[in-house]
Amino acid sequence: MSKLTRPSYTRADNSVVVATDSMKNTVYIKAKEHPVTPPELFASILGTHFVETYPHITTANIKIITHRWTRMTIDGKPHPHSFYRDGAETRNVEAAVRKDGIDISSGIAGLLVLKSTGSQFHGFVRDEYTTLPEVRDRILSTDVDSSWNWKTFSSLSAVKDAIPKFDKAWTDARAITMKTFAEENSPSVQNTMYKMCTQILAAVPEVETVDYALPNKHYFEIGMFPCLSSIIEPPLTFSVDLSWHKGLKNTGKDAEVYAPQSGPNGLIKVTVARSQITSKL
Numbered sequence: 001m002s003k004l005t006r007p008s009y010t011r012a013d014n015s016v017v018v019a020t021d022s023m024k025n026t027v028y029i030k031a032k033e034h035p036v037t038p039p040e041l042f043a044s045i046l047g048t049h050f051v052e053t054y055p056h057i058t059t060a061n062i063k064i065i066t067h068r069w070t071r072m073t074i075d076g077k078p079h080p081h082s083f084y085r086d087g088a089e090t091r092n093v094e095a096a097v098r099k100d101g102i103d104i105s106s107g108i109a110g111l112l113v114l115k116s117t118g119s120q121f122h123g124f125v126r127d128e129y130t131t132l133p134e135v136r137d138r139i140l141s142t143d144v145d146s147s148w149n150w151k152t153f154s155s156l157s158a159v160k161d162a163i164p165k166f167d168k169a170w171t172d173a174r175a176i177t178m179k180t181f182a183e184e185n186s187p188s189v190q191n192t193m194y195k196m197c198t199q200i201l202a203a204v205p206e207v208e209t210v211d212y213a214l215p216n217k218h219y220f221e222i223g224m225f226p227c228l229s230s231i232i233e234p235p236l237t238f239s240v241d242l243s244w245h246k247g248l249k250n251t252g253k254d255a256e257v258y259a260p261q262s263g264p265n266g267l268i269k270v271t272v273a274r275s276q277i278t279s280k281l
Ligand code: AZA
Pocket: 121, 132, 187, 188, 189, 190, 216, 266, 268
């Protein structure tokens, strides 16, 4: 909390509070008066309003979440006024607007992806805590949460100068994420997410750092349950396959039926900064 708004928390001095209800009204009015896209621009307009209107407000933190409304295709033609919610994916923007500059982070969240092959994970530490088998072919699935953090903008007018760059960066980051996920024979989530970061840094020169947070959403063939085997005393050879039913084979090369694992699963994170990899770009 800033020094100037601290008395509202410590001494119940509401004279420094801009009511949350007024904030809500401000969002509606600014949305009527200004463009709301790209979200980076609208976040900067809103934040600038707060720091310019209230001398004691030093930073306005704005978060915008954009949901996917995709136009319906009816009888092969785009419908003029009907849309559907196209998945849980969102485009997110966070702006910290100060009197002397604007920091913007743009991102994608909730993009659920799965590939049925073209992913491996082996060579990792094996010790008395390890049950995960080494695999050279696995299902890879994750819920993409990615953000790219822009160099500080000096003012709202610097954000306005950059308007065309925001949609392009989002399109590029989304395409890079999907293409790398789809085409690469991934040796690990760690390495694949690093490659995504370096490509986004190369595609968007105004971005300084890129973050990914990817949960590992495991799908195991029925017959391979490391989580179950871990509760059985060694040797860890316990398996529940389908052979009990007329000798059905569903492991290794015969695997066709897989079950998603409800967790807990790993969450793998990375931040790559341009300054760390400049020589490689
Ligand atoms: N990285 C992966 O790609 N897969 C995994 C990991 C990991 O660190 N841990 N379990 N499965």
